[in-house]
Amino acid sequence: MAVLxxxxxxxxxxxxxxxxxxxxxxxxxxxxxxxxxxMRCVRHDAFPFAVQxxxxxxxxxxxxxxxxxxxxxxxxxxxxxTWWWALLIFVVLFxxxxxxxxxxxxxxxxxxxxxxxxxxxxRMGLNLSWPSKLRNVxxxxxxxxxxxxxxxxxxxxxxxxxxxxxxxxxxxxxxxCAILFEKRSFCRYLCPVGRISGIYALFSPLELRAKSATVxxxxxxKDCLMGNSQHRGCPMFLNPATLRENTYCTLxxxxxxxCPSQNxxxxxxxxxxxxxxxxRFRMDEAVxxxxxxxxxxxxxxxxxxxxxxxxxxxxxxxGLEATVIFTLLMGMIxxxxxxxxxxxSRWSSRLAPNGLSVSKIFKAFSYCVLPIALxxxxxxxxxxxxxxxxxxxxxxxxPFGLGxxxxxxxxxxxxxxxTIEIVSWIQVLLILSGHLFGVRIADRISRRLVADPNxxxxxxxxxxxxxxxxxxxxxxxxxxxxxxxxxx
Amino acid sequence: MKLYAFxxxxxxxxxxxxxxxxxxxxxxxxxxxxxxxxxxxLAQAGKYEVSLVLYDFQGINLExxxxxxxxxxxxxIYDLLANQAYKGKLRMEIQDRGATVVHKLQExxxxxxxxxxxxxxxxxxxxxxxxxxxxxxxTQIRVPFILNSQKVHWGKWIVLSMTFFLVIAGxxxxxxRLSLDRKQEIARVRDPLNSREIA
Numbered sequence: 001m002a003v004l005x006x007x008x009x010x011x012x013x014x015x016x017x018x019x020x021x022x023x024x025x026x027x028x029x030x031x032x033x034x035x036x037x038x039m040r041c042v043r044h045d046a047f048p049f050a051v052q053x054x055x056x057x058x059x060x061x062x063x064x065x066x067x068x069x070x071x072x073x074x075x076x077x078x079x080x081x082t083w084w085w086a087l088l089i090f091v092v093l094f095x096x097x098x099x100x101x102x103x104x105x106x107x108x109x110x111x112x113x114x115x116x117x118x119x120x121x122x123r124m125g126l127n128l129s130w131p132s133k134l135r136n137v138x139x140x141x142x143x144x145x146x147x148x149x150x151x152x153x154x155x156x157x158x159x160x161x162x163x164x165x166x167x168x169x170x171x172x173x174x175x176x177c178a179i180l181f182e183k184r185s186f187c188r189y190l191c192p193v194g195r196i197s198g199i200y201a202l203f204s205p206l207e208l209r210a211k212s213a214t215v216x217x218x219x220x221x222k223d224c225l226m227g228n229s230q231h232r233g234c235p236m237f238l239n240p241a242t243l244r245e246n247t248y249c250t251l252x253x254x255x256x257x258x259c260p261s262q263n264x265x266x267x268x269x270x271x272x273x274x275x276x277x278x279x280r281f282r283m284d285e286a287v288x289x290x291x292x293x294x295x296x297x298x299x300x301x302x303x304x305x306x307x308x309x310x311x312x313x314x315x316x317x318x319g320l321e322a323t324v325i326f327t328l329l330m331g332m333i334x335x336x337x338x339x340x341x342x343x344x345s346r347w348s349s350r351l352a353p354n355g356l357s358v359s360k361i362f363k364a365f366s367y368c369v370l371p372i373a374l375x376x377x378x379x380x381x382x383x384x385x386x387x388x389x390x391x392x393x394x395x396x397x398x399p400f401g402l403g404x405x406x407x408x409x410x411x412x413x414x415x416x417x418x419t420i421e422i423v424s425w426i427q428v429l430l431i432l433s434g435h436l437f438g439v440r441i442a443d444r445i446s447r448r449l450v451a452d453p454n455x456x457x458x459x460x461x462x463x464x465x466x467x468x469x470x471x472x473x474x475x476x477x478x479x480x481x482x483x484x485x486x487x488x
Numbered sequence: 489m490k491l492y493a494f495x496x497x498x499x500x501x502x503x504x505x506x507x508x509x510x511x512x513x514x515x516x517x518x519x520x521x522x523x524x525x526x527x528x529x530l531a532q533a534g535k536y537e538v539s540l541v542l543y544d545f546q547g548i549n550l551e552x553x554x555x556x557x558x559x560x561x562x563x564x565i566y567d568l569l570a571n572q573a574y575k576g577k578l579r580m581e582i583q584d585r586g587a588t589v590v591h592k593l594q595e596x597x598x599x600x601x602x603x604x605x606x607x608x609x610x611x612x613x614x615x616x617x618x619x620x621x622x623x624x625x626x627t628q629i630r631v632p633f634i635l636n637s638q639k640v641h642w643g644k645w646i647v648l649s650m651t652f653f654l655v656i657a658g659x660x661x662x663x664x665r666l667s668l669d670r671k672q673e674i675a676r677v678r679d680p681l682n683s684r685e686i687a
Contacts (some may be wrong), residue, residue, distance in 0.1 A: 067643045112658060124661040127668075161643035174652045181662040312568035316535050 010483065015207045029267040031211070035257075042253050042266070045230075049117045052107030058259070059104035059167065061399065066164025070401025074160035078391045080167065081157040086385040089377050092197045096204035100194055100250035105174045106187060113178045120254065121232050127182040132190055135308070136284035137195050141291060142190035146297055152302050184235040187250055194250065199288055200374050201246035202274040202367070203437075208240075208249055208256075208266050215263045216241035224255040230257040232388070240264060245274045247285070275441045278367050279448055283359065286366035293373035293470060294337035298330060300380050301475035337470075341369065344466035352459040355448060363464050364449060368442035372467060375434025376474040379427035383482065386423050390414040427478040435471040531631040535569045540631045544609075559609045559635065561617065562602050571602035576623030580605045584613040590626060593622075611637040614674075 033039045043048055050382065058079065066076035091098050100106070113122045147166070156162045170191075177186035187194050210216050224240040227233035234240055236248050240255040256264045301307050307329075314325050345362040352361065396411035418426075442460055450456040508516045529540040543560040561582075565574040574595040590607045591669065597603055609615065615634065621627040 063647070067641075105569060112654075120659070122665075124658065124665045126661065126664060161641070165643050165646055168647050168650060172654060175654055176657065177655055259541075309571065312537070315532065315537075316568045322530075434534075 029269050030263040031267045033262075033264070033266055038266075039262075042256050043262075045118045046258065047253075047257075048101075048120065049107065051102050052104060054075035055102045055104040056107045059108075059171075063164045063168055064161075065400055066160040066167070069160065069399070070232070071160050073395070073398065074159040075392070075395040075399035076163045078388075078395055080163050081178070082384055082388045083392060086381040086389070088193070088197065089200070089374070089381050092200045092204060093374070093378060094204065094206075096201040096206040096246050097149075097194075097197055097249060097251045098206070099197060100187065103187075103194075103250075104253075105171050106250075107189075108171055109174045109178045109186075112175055118233070120252075121227075122178065124177045128180055130181050130185040134189060136189075136282075137192050137288045138284055140192045141288050143190060144196065145291070145295070146296070147192060149327065149330060152299070152330075153323055175379065176279070182286055183232075183237060184252075188248060194383030195288065196292060198247045198249075199285060199292070199370065200377075202278075203371060203374055204246060205269050205271050205273075206266070207246055207249075207269055207273070207423050208243050208251055208253070208264065209243055211263050211265045213241070215261050218322075219261065219263075221260065223258045223260055224232075228258060233258065244277075247274075272371065272437055272441065275367055275370065275437075276444055277302045278441075278445065280349045281360075281363035281367065283363050286363045289366045289370050289373060290338050290341045292332065293369055293376070294334045296373055296380060297337065297470075297473055297477060298333050300376075300474075300480075300482075301333065303482045304477065304480045306480070338469070340469065341463075341466055343365070344462045347462035348459050350424070351462065353452070353455045356449060360449075361463075363461075365442060365444050365460075366443060368438045368463070369435035369467065369470065371434040371441065372431075372470050372474070373434075375430045375437075376433075376470075377472065377478075379420065379430040379478055382426055382430065382476070383423055386418040386426075387416045387420070389417055389479065424478065428475070431471055431474045431478065434474075438467055442467070529631050529633045532627055533627065533629040535567055536574065536621065536627065536629060537566045537568055538619060538629050538631050539564045539566070540633060542633060542635070543638070544635050557608045558606050560604065560606045560631075561633075562604050563619075563631075564601050565603070565619070565621065573597065574621060575601055575625070579620040579622060581618040581620075582607055582609070583616050583618055584609075584653050588618075589613075608671065609635060611635050615667075632687070 033042070038149045040475050044050075052167055062076045062079055065074050065079075069076075102267070110120055111117055113124050115123050128375055150156060150162075150166070154162065162410060174191065177190060178184070179386075219241075221228070222230070222241075225233045232254060234255055235252060236250055238248055240259075243249060251266075253266075256262075310329070311322065311325055314320065314329075315322065318325075342358070342362060345365065348359045348361050348365070349356055349358045391414075393414050394412050397407045398404040442463060444458040445454065446460045450459055501508075529542070531538045531540075540563045541562060563580075565578070566572075567574055577593065577595055578597075579591065579593050580603065581591040589609070590605070592605050594603050594605075605617075616630050616632040619629045619631065621629070
């Protein structure tokens with residue numbers, strides 16, 4: 001009943017919001033570097049290491065706890081999966097790629113390869129070019145699918161040891177890539193956390209851009225790109241002077257320290273600015289977005305009793321191993337959701353004027369599915385965080401299970417941060433917000449592809465229907481009973 | 489304006505929160521149920537799945553325990569087709585290399601469909617638990633298990649190996665970079681105009 005009601009509301013949203021105006025992308029910005037203290041801190045050579053110090057320390061605590069501490073009473077899983085993984089998406093929503101700025105993997109890799117905490121110039125390695133056929137997001141997407149399979153298939157979230165191995169494994173990969181390849185190839189092409197937060201960061205209200213195009217055009221040294229004797233150029237293969245989107249910028253602020261004209265701004269802007277202004281579409285990013293939506297809803301599906309029941313029945317009927325059944329079902333669900341969007345694109349292509357191809361429509365309109373994926377991810381993670389985060393309080397007093405009681409909270413149990421009623425309303429509002437943004441972005445993109453508004457609307461109809469299905473699935477999942485990963 | 493109208497419509501929708509109570513325990517769950525054990529041993533025979541959980545005192549203060557050397561086993565037997573737990577008569581045998589160490593007949597399941605058996609076990613054994621579901625035509629299920637003290641902690645070995653590899657790779661990479669820098673410097677000295685960056 002609730003799902004049907006919301007589906008009706010959502011389907012009316014497109015007409016409620018109206019399609020009369022076609023405003024240009026917002027120019028509203030506030031440059032945080034106008035605050036002198038902020039500018040001074042960021043331009044200091046010690047800034048990257050200073051901001052990464054806390055995250056490096058926490059990372060080392062997780063590794064130590066996961067490998068050497070008591071496995072029954074261990075801070076590693078809660079700190080990683082309930083706090084870091086759940087909060088990461090909220091950080092991306094409000095602060096873009098802030099986690100990349102403080103990333104412990106990048107921090108430790110730089111320490112190892114530059115042999116210094118303050119210099120970011122690599123003093124070791126072969127500086128090979130990343131293979132040209134892999135210069136896209138597919139390697140990171142493949143790694144993310146693999147990690148999801150490991151996380152959900154082998155119950156990593158409750159094990160300190162496997163959490164520590166996964167975390168150290170990512171560090172291992174990062175260092176090997178830094179040794180073999182030039183610049184930050186790992187961050188650009190392989191890191192799943194970076195690529196996911198990068199694509200979500202198109203929505204965020206924080207951006208790093210050049211202030212004045214004229215100043216950049218007049219600059220002959222191009223230090224932000226080429227580097228100089230003190231600092232390196234952009235390690236993410238970007239040209240800060242012409243940067244237009246957040247996707248690949250990691251907020252490392254190297255360009256801020258390098259630019260001789262102090263022509264870089266760190267600005268606050270309206271939400272979804274990059275998405276509303278989007279006019280270049282990439283197939284690899286499109287596949288990433290749609291697969292990400294499928295993966296986040298898959299997370300939710302695996303926590304429902306329906307999933308458990310289906311697994312049980314298949315196991316009894318076929319006698320197959322649980323891992324095999326899980327893999328097959330995961331593949332079917334992921335493929336099914338991506339195929340659904342492809343079918344929607346195909347249908348739209350038939351309704352589109354001027355012979356727009358299926359792949360062009362798939363590429364372009366996948367970006368309007370991004371808010372739906374992001375906000376379902378937020379809704380799902382808000383349940384984990386607000387219902388499970390209190391588990392950290394007793395663990396802070398005894399993080400390694402050695403019988404300590406540092407803050408007097410060891411052995412106590414605490415209520416969840418928010419009640420289930422409040423969490424469920426937060427989830428509903430998040431999912432509806434994501435859908436609203438998705439519809440608006442779809443409208444904007446359709447206007448760019450098709451001049452006639454009526455023909456654009458007709459072309460858009462099948463994809464709006466697919467988006468409603470995705471949002472209805474999200475609502476259904478949050479309304480379903482959930483088997484939580486800790487304490488239940 | 490239209491946005492506000494939409495949001496108002498949304499708020500007036502039937503409440504969803506009631507559905508969230510399905511499946512979630514209500515009363516004092518966090519106080520009554522401490523942290524669940526991390527590892528369970530699973531076995532399946534036909535439509536029955538067995539979940540075996542051991543308490544052999546990882547993490548619990550031995551000084552405060554009544555019988556610290558006793559291994560406590562708790563199991564639930566689940567009928568996957570009927571979607572309910574088995575609660576009938578159960579014979580449990582702890583076996584070490586096939587030989588029965590102890591056996592127990594439990595007439596019916598305890599609270600929450602649990603069967604329990606306790607025994608002091610040495611960490612040298614090769615253990616399994618043989619279950620006979622007496623009320624289900626003596627269906628037998630074997631659940632192999634190991635004690636925490638018998639586990640090989642692979643995590644430390646994996647991380648140590650990766651660290652060792654990184655150290656070797658790091659030394660090699662530094663050496664290679666110094667060699668490349670030297671070649672580049674020599675090229676620059678010999679022919680400053682035409683020397684090119686060696687990658």
